[in-house]
Amino acid sequence: MTIVQHPFEIAAPPLFLDLNKITGRRLYLKLEGHNAAGSIKLRTASALVRHAEQTGRLRPGATIIESSSGNLGVALGVIAASCGYRFICVTDVRCNHSTLNLLHALGAEVVMIDTPHPVHGFLQARLDYVRSRCAADPNLTWLNQYESQANRLAHYEGTAPAIAQAVPNLDVLFVGVGTGGTAMGCAQYFREHHPRVRVVAVDTAGSVTFGDQPRTRYLPGLGSGVKPPLVDPTVFDDVVIVPERESVRCCRQLAGGGLLAGGSTGTVVSGALRWLADRGDMVAAAISPDLADRYADTVYDDTWVEQHLAKQDLPDLPDLQFAGVALPEKVS
The missing domain is CATH 3.40.50.1100 (Rossmann fold)
Structure with a gap:
């Protein structure tokens, strides 16, 4: 029996979901929503x-x-x-x-x-x-999460080694970028300890982090209107930009397969599947920052999606190919 002294010490052991049955890809999703605060x-x-x-x-x-x-x-x-x-x-x-x-x-x-x-x-x-x-x-x-190296080190010392241990044959890791702490910590760890593993940053359209033009964004979490001081774009092997409505579409498709994921997870998984689409059979992992409970009135609400995202002036992308998972009709 494990007994902890403080609620913030409540955390599940490293937990990965194999998305192959939902997406048809060998994509292992590290679930970070099972702790006392509900997120990474x-x-x-x-x-x-x-x-x-x-x-x-x-x-x-x-x-x-x-x-x-x-x-x-x-x-x-x-x-x-x-x-x-x-x-x-x-x-x-x-x-x-x-x-x-x-x-x-x-x-x-x-x-x-x-x-x-x-x-x-x-x-x-x-x-x-x-x-x-x-x-x-x-x-x-x-505390200044935007500039503190403690932000980066938390994931260099904890998140990244856990992924490397759980998926020893990993080819590519996908990480969403907000403040940059998680992404930078993981990218620097794999570059130093497992250099054959590629690390791909996933950002949201309208974020300035990787040079995209600033636009109004509605989903909290990933992306930034200010260049994140922690982020060094040169440490990533590639970058994928995902429009917010595609994040919602992916969340709904994952839900169709039984996974209730948060908005940032939809962004990361969508970016991962698009990047993997024409690259053959690779072993991939992605980080899911949180689950769906805080998005019930946004990502999973048809009225909210219609009001905020349906009219975004962003390029349409081809539908992702999910393994037998249908897209709910009301999501534009």
Whole structure:
């Protein structure tokens, strides 16, 4: 029997789903949604807090402030509530309602940014708010997931080695890019320890991370309106850009095969299948950041999809070929 002392220590052992029966591809999906915070961001949050504690920046009873589109906020909320810290989560209007409810339940102060920066969107507006709040109150501790090397190291030391051990014959790994911590940690680990494995970054259309033109994005998680300081594009073997409506389409198709996946998972799996389509039989893995529970009123809501994504001025892509999984008719 395993007994832990804090809720944020609750985590399932490394868990991979073979998507072959759903997609017809040897694609192993590392499921990160089975922990106390419901996403891979618990790894990041734990590393950020531990580093701040070890360096003396975070002391008992302190107040943490961080910008988040959702999942990191929940993860920090879980840790803060467990450890006696106050937590201020700076998010924006794209944050899912279910995520906001969880943040409030955890006792976090939630600051909602409703006006984007005129050039760099909501992320820049959130960062500007955090900086102004910290300037006004020096007692706040900003963990800064966007620049902290603890973000990258969490996945260099934990996520990537677990994948290498579980899939020793791996040919290619697909990783979504948000702040860049997960992607950079994995790419640098495989480059140093298993250089034959290719690492492909998956980004969302409208994100500026890899030079795409900035456009309005509606799904939180992947992508950025500001160049992520942690990201070095040269460490990746390739990049795939996925429109948001294709992320939704892929989520719905995965659901048709019994997997209820989050929006970022739909983006990564869609990108992986398109990249693999004309490259023969390869052993592939991808990281699923979270599951579907926080997307019930967005990705899996036909009205929301019609209102937000149906009229996006983005190129249509051919339907992905899934193994016997039909696409629900109402998804455009």
